[in-house]
Amino acid sequence: MPSIFSYQSAEVDWCESNFARSAVIAEYYNTISNVSFFVLSPALLYLNRQYCQKKAVPLYFVSGLLLLVGVFSMYFHMTLSYVGQLLDELSILWTLAVAYSFWYPQAYFPKCIKTRRHFFWLTGITTVISTLMSFVKPTLNAYALNCIAFHLLYMTWKELKKCNDKRVHRMAAVMVMWWALAITSWISDRWLCWLWQAINFPYFHSFWHVLIAMSLLYCCPLVIYFDVSYEMPSFKPKLEYWPSDSWPVVVPYVTLEEPHKQC
Numbered sequence: 032m033p034s035i036f037s038y039q040s041a042e043v044d045w046c047e048s049n050f051a052r053s054a055v056i057a058e059y060y061n062t063i064s065n066v067s068f069f070v071l072s073p074a075l076l077y078l079n080r081q082y083c084q085k086k087a088v089p090l091y092f093v094s095g096l097l098l099l100v101g102v103f104s105m106y107f108h109m110t111l112s113y114v115g116q117l118l119d120e121l122s123i124l125w126t127l128a129v130a131y132s133f134w135y136p137q138a139y140f141p142k143c144i145k146t147r148r149h150f151f152w153l154t155g156i157t158t159v160i161s162t163l164m165s166f167v168k169p170t171l172n173a174y175a176l177n178c179i180a181f182h183l184l185y186m187t188w189k190e191l192k193k194c195n196d197k198r199v200h201r202m203a204a205v206m207v208m209w210w211a212l213a214i215t216s217w218i219s220d221r222w223l224c225w226l227w228q229a230i231n232f233p234y235f236h237s238f239w240h241v242l243i244a245m246s247l248l249y250c251c252p253l254v255i256y257f258d259v260s261y262e263m264p265s266f267k268p269k270l271e272y273w274p275s276d277s278w279p280v281v282v283p284y285v286t287l288e289e290p291h292k293q294c
């Protein structure tokens with residue numbers, strides 16, 4: 032019986048041909064495309080450094096965990112091992128759990144949850160249960176995790192209804208565009224592999240890695256913007272674009288303005 036660390040012991044195998052470019056890397060492009068997360072993580076920390084100076088823990092934790100997501104996803108695609116698959120999926124689960132724990136708006140807490148500390152316990156217990164359940168049918172884990180994006184879309188829609196800043200609306204629209212391209216790539220790699228292999232173009236999962244990282248590059252500043260609005264009343268969040276607004280492709284970030292004190 033193969034070890035859970037064995038190459039190709041995972042329950043899923045992506046469309047890219049295995050060991051086509053390397054004898055030690057099962058899915059070459061699916062492995063190297065995870066470099067996206069090694070760029071995403073420091074970029075979020077550097078661009079949103081003003082927010083980090085005021086409230087360091089959430090973004091340091093989420094950025095660090097996104098680095099781990101990239102490492103485990105690389106290991107998974109390099110080996111296609113059972114352990115690699117679970118490390119990949121559990122690192123995503125825990126990153127989402129930490130992000131929700133720190134950034135979920137108190138206005139949306141369940142009625143029985145009164146404080147952020149109680150919400151930490153709720154997400155912690157839910158995450159431990161989900162971790163145990165992830166061993167039951169690993170092939171369903173990725174679908175369940177992807178469904179969380181629909182909850183994020185719903186919360187974004189609710190927040191935008193109350194927000195008059197057109198720049199924020201534009202940022203959210205671009206985030207959803209990148210996510211839509213990403214999830215389309217993920218689904219087509221899983222369900223249309225026969226077509227991509229027929230035309231010798233099985234690279235949609237590697238596109239997914241780059242596209243979901245792009246979506247997160249917009250998602251995190253959007254979450255930070257609303258976190259500052261809700262939780263840091265002495266500051267006004269301002270949306271900026273790097274390198275500058277005039278460039279065709281830009282990266283959003285949040286700066287903090289101290290509203291003029293009422294005289």
Ligand SMILES: CCCCCCCC/C=C\CCCCCCCC(=O)N[C@@H](CO)[C@H](O)/C=C/CCCCCCCCCCCCC
Nearest residue numbers: 104126127130131134135173176177180183210246250254
């Ligand atoms: C108030 C909440 C704030 C949430 C902030 C966002 C936190 C995002 C945390 C983790 C997402 C990482 C997703 C990258 C996955 C990379 C590894 C990978 O590709 N794994 C696949 C196998 O190789 C596996 O099939 C992936 C499965 C599921 C991915 C689940 C993605 C979760 C949803 C991410 C939301 C993106 C933001 C856009 C919202 C519209």
Ligand SMILES: [Ca+2]
Nearest residue numbers: 044045046047
């Ligand atoms: Ca494969």
Ligand SMILES: [Zn+2]
Nearest residue numbers: 061104236240
């Ligand atoms: Zn992947």
